[in-house]
Amino acid sequence: MRRFFHGWRRKWGCVLLLVALLFTGIWFRSRAVVDLVTIRSTRTLDRISTTSRGFKWERMRAIRAPDFPPSARSNWISHPVTSFRSNSFDTLRGIYSVYGTKSNWKLCGFQSEIGHFGSATFVYYGSWVIPFWPLTTVPTLLATCLLLGRARKQSPPVVNEVAHA
Helix, strand or coil, X not given: CCCCCCCHHHHHHHHHHHHHHHXXXXXXXXXXXXXXXXXXXXXXXEEEEECCCEEEEEEEEECCCCCCCCCCCCEEEEEEHHHCCCCCCHHHHHHHCCEEEEEEEEECCEEEEEEEECCCCCEEEEEEEEEXXXXXXXXXXXXXXXXXXXXXXXXXXXXXXXXXX
16 A cells, blocks of 8 residues: 555545545535635625535625625525525625626636626626536546556666767
8 A cells, every 4th residue: 555655646646536526525515505605804795605506706895885784794604505595695786786797708617797786886796606517527637647647667868978989
């Protein structure tokens, strides 16, 4: 067993395989439970959640608005998927009412939305989704290459001998 972990390739392969297993476990958990982490500062509110599609990071930043209400505090909440509302900023959308989208794109599960509440620069809103498939597939493929691949053997150095006549 000690010879198996000889060299950096096998060690990094095992670490990447554990990372892939961690993200796969989070992916399966997100099908039944939504985890929501809220981090609040004076003028910024960040929320990171697990959805069935992937990790979603939402940020609201008060530019010319008053501070966020005390109900929007830092915490970590887990909900069953059936009782969770799709938009975690519903209460704040009600406070700032008007919402406008500046840009919105989707590509292979990756998603981004940038917009604002109120007037053009009253409250900035941005959301990004990183799907689970690259977080599980890429470390698995790298771990496979590192664990099953053969290390190149070093060739002996070539000595240039000058032929003497």
